[in-house]
Amino acid sequence: MNELERIARLSKLLAPPDQGAGVELGIGDDAAVLSPPSGGRVVWTIDAQVEAVHFRRELVSFEDIGYRATMAAASDVAAMGARPWCMLSSLVLTESLDDASFESIVRGVSAAAGRIGAPVVGGNLSRGDGLAITTTVLGTCSRAISRGGAKPGDHVQLAGPVGLAAAGLLALQRVVSGDRVDPAIAAWRRPVARVAEGLSMASIAHACVDVSDGLARDAGHLAKASGVRVVLFREALVSDALGDASAAIGADPLELALHGGEDYALVCTSAVDVPGFTRIGIVDEGAGVWLRSPDGEAEILPRGFDHFA
């Protein structure tokens, strides 16, 4: 297919049953036309997934590549306590990528868009030397939750797994398979933006961040933006699924929980418990991210993913 044929195919594969609330003009013009909800706010994010950096083709299917790129972007909207509204998807495709693979990527994008209820209303197609998917998402909310509102005394709360996706990637790299690693592999291949949990924390949380680069690193962003210290409880961080997967691949589950990325869990802080979240720590005066165990407290230096370190 040439570029125009691919755009026509995109339009067909991505077309939702109805165009979506507030979407006046979707795929096919210079820009999408939207009618924003009156009186509310919109949140807006962009995220790129690049071959050889965020994924390797031998470890995921093309459909997974489209799915996880879309979820990764939508997770930023969930972390603001907003509802994903619609998306634009910009695909950079290699010259050798065949039509079936192209369609698989688009099916993955479409499946993720369907799951979070935000249609793809436009995008861009380009050739390039490596595959890349860049997704921009608009979300709607009445009040957005930033990283900067955590207060001493807040409970630190988690929705979704941490470390599990990193365990899944390790299992794939080490060619470990079986029941004990299947949930981890699924977590890495098909992460889920925590939209419902984000909406449930939006009315009560003081601060929120999604865990894309590792719990220690992302909790550190929240701590820094809020001018507080985040204390994580060691015994609350390793889920049964992570324990099982770690045992099967021979990895330290606490290391994975603290520094593994790409689970897209949400971490929020609030004075009261938030439905759908579990307590994993407290907010205190000070700075940095600390781990509390029966032996005492120690600061955790971020080791999560840095593109240029």
Added chain:
Amino acid sequence: MNELERIARLSKLLAPPDQGAGVELGIGDDAAVLSPPSGGRVVWTIDAQVEAVHFRRELVSFEDIGYRATMAAASDVAAMGARPWCMLSSLVLTESLDDASFESIVRGVSAAAGRIGAPVVGGNLSRGDGLAITTTVLGTCSRAISRGGAKPGDHVQLAGPVGLAAAGLLALQRVVSGDRVDPAIAAWRRPVARVAEGLSMASIAHACVDVSDGLARDAGHLAKASGVRVVLFREALVSDALGDASAAIGADPLELALHGGEDYALVCTSAVDVPGFTRIGIVDEGAGVWLRSPDGEAEILPRGFDHFA
């Protein structure tokens, strides 16, 4: 600089004097937070510029790369008759790109953002094997002009150059310099989104498209979306600047005017003349794009840029 240091630098280089109308939270959180104008519409686009496809480093400076990527995206908003409101910029940078080059790219983005009056309120940084800049732009308008409203009898009108950027690229590739090609080289290195012209056509035009891939190809999109035939007047297509540059580089100016891309001119159709535009043709019943000369009319088959043809 590591990733966090680069984000801090980005934030500083891109920070506008004031945050921008309707921008509640800019760079530094999971997403930007915006307050859309009440009662209006927003238009939304994304565009990618990829190394070795859209540019080669030996022909443009890093600042030019940032500038033209930003303008290319903003042009889609101008083509809808909307005012650029704000942008997100996603940069994929090679591991070897040094800090000075990174800052030059950002300065180019910032200069373009300043020129069109739309602040960069967020973005994304990633490593990759090739440089790429993906820009998403939101614009505001009361009524958006699509490609699909052209009516038989409309005047086809042009704002901005066509073919000049392509002549500039040829001059660079053929190492031709001097007064006669300087405007062409500037058109390729520093294209301008036609925001003022877009706003001036918005209240009266029936259809509009920007010329990113070549006049014949983009006018063809408009013709197809509108279900009409576009007839271009041969004598109206070659500007003096394009004639001079073509002579200097030994190229056919009409070929460049019809098939050269990346000028980001606007083509609109309307029943009356639009200020800032010049007449280059008419809309008729039928299909396709045709060239009218003293010898008669001939259909022009699109030869502009196709990423996968």
